[in-house]
Amino acid sequence: MNTPAFLSALAPRRIVIFRALQLGDMLCAVPALRALREAAPDAHIALIGLPWAQSFVDRYADLVDELIVFPGAVGFPEQPESDAQLPDFFEQMRARRFDLAIQLHGSGGIANDLLFEFGARACAGFVQPEETVRQGCFIGWPDDLPESERYLALTSALGAPASDRQLSFPLDARDADEYAELVAVHGVEAERLVLIHPGAQLPSRRWPAERFAGVADNLAADGWQIAITGTVAETPLTGAVLGAMTSPALHLAGATSLGGLAALVAHARLVVCNDTGISHIAAAVRTSSVVIASGSDTRRWAPLDHARHLVLADYPACRPCSFRECPYGHPCALNVSVEQVVDAARTQLAHVLGAHRGAPHALHACGYPFTELPHAA
Template sequence: MHSKLPDEVRRIAVVRALHLGDLLTAVPGLRALRETWPRAEITLIGLPWAEDLVSRLPYLDQLLEFPGYPGISEVPYSSRRTQAFLEQAQDRRYDLSIQLHGDGSVSNFFTLELGARCAAGYFVPGRGEPLLDINLPYPPRYPEILRVLELMTSLGCQAQGMHYEFPVTQEERTEATGILTSAGWRVGRPIVGISPGARPPARRWPAERFAEVAKGLVLALGGLVVVTGVAAEQEMATYIADHIGGPCINVAGRTSLGVLAALIGKMSVLVTNDSGPAHLATAMGTPSVILFGGADPRRWAPLDQTRHVVMYAAADCSPCPHWECPCDHRCLTWIEPGDVVVASLNLLARLGEQPVLRGAFDRLERAG
């Protein structure tokens, strides 16, 4: 154990007020944390949606909704709300607070104000003095899953595997099967997943290219296309579904997160932007082809390059921090639909999915 840790750790606060993919990459670190302190109360300070994930994982006991803080954009800042939250947090008398929200430039201040007996996190060398009790230099190009684990191991935790987890219930699996069978799917037929959304527009491959990929994969594999997305992505998903010309179901905005995960778990392959569904595919063990634009694949791509293929054009301006592309989106438009179709089929071939692939390349060749 780290020499600065209290002798007894009974209450732990973890700060990570981020989104689905960010939380899934932290699961191996949270698993190591729970293994080290199995009887501690571990609280995630995060966004409201994370209640769903907290309820599924044995590594977290509860969620406290992040109240907002100056310089952190995920929640609008209200001084009254934040002050009330910090006073309540200090009353909880945390033994350990762990900052997993970004590089620490701002979030370390918030973590320090929780008043824990010991605070740990990353900092950026050259941007002021380290604030916390346990400080690690922030590695900007390091895979996120390893970055979180490195902080945990600095506390004395031991990794308990690198795999993600997103447990789904039998009810969710049954609902997912019902959605598929209502669209004409039968057991043994291929399911092609298409996930065209992403919160930042800079990470979205054009919808018409997703439609081309879906058409190519339906031609090669047969089966059913499932287009996923949140409610705000329904227009994009509807465009793709309308232009496939084959069996398709559009579930954008029509499922819970658990049912979406169950659907992804049944897919033969998922073609997706760098987004929450991409990380769900990793958690569910579903082969995926992930299209990277502005985000850095060195940080966010799955470590398992056997089941997951990264397509990245490496434009001279990427990776970039922009929410919307300020130029011509070349990092994504340089990726051609035909290459994505071939990458998907090659991935299935490499994984030995012979029943799914039988005749696929011949059908593509005949179609020209």
């Protein structure tokens, strides 16, 4: 029953989507969620996700109506791995009588086993090469596609083709107010602002703090205002970058909510970061970036706009990496030099200067509407 007419034939009124992942993963699914909403504008769409994702549902209220918190399961490392709460969870899901359950969590396998326990009238998702045939609309995991395109392949198979393939991150008045407070309290100058974001969830995905400091010092010497960003939990790391710098910088780790950080990114001229959530925010708000990709599968996770976003990566035999901590001396990170990142950053900033016809001190302050920021093409 895997045909383009699947969704229209089913005419689902209640849809549930399983994707219990972190911010960057969720942002990559936005184009697929948008396509699904366009194809089923009147359906109630629920997301089975991690507890933090309530903020995602609130921000994307036009795409998703409700969060159902996933209790965790063995094989799903984003939460404590236990099946203890699954029987009650499955009972609650079956009582909801969903018309369609969609597995957007990953390539298949145990995620599909869980999906069929939800008791929906029909199921859809991905299957791995050697996986048992699944009833419903299932496609083979498209391993050669970028992350966002994988999920659009599934929505297209469902009969929900994409009219817009771009990531998005809607910003609201609260985000604007938070940004204005950063300007007032910290002296943020949007016209020459460069963000340095040294964190990533996995240590194996982090470029060394002292190298971020070297990049920041070089760009500060060029006249750019440096702001170091991160979460409260990342303040030891951001503090290490600040401590290794010889130039002054704003230390904004823990100073913003997610929306405030996105507003800051939207006003910045450049983001220099690891391959992590903020790189997807930069792509969503169309701010140029330089991404140091350590360990990750760049074919899968690199931003689609290769002009606006430059990805620097080294490819030892152990890549892509499956380790939390690198056991091999971290060559994929150490083989990317400060000089390479500085050169890439200057290239991106030169495009920004060309777009705005001036040096850093001569650029006009932002003040742009959040929906259409005119960054460099």
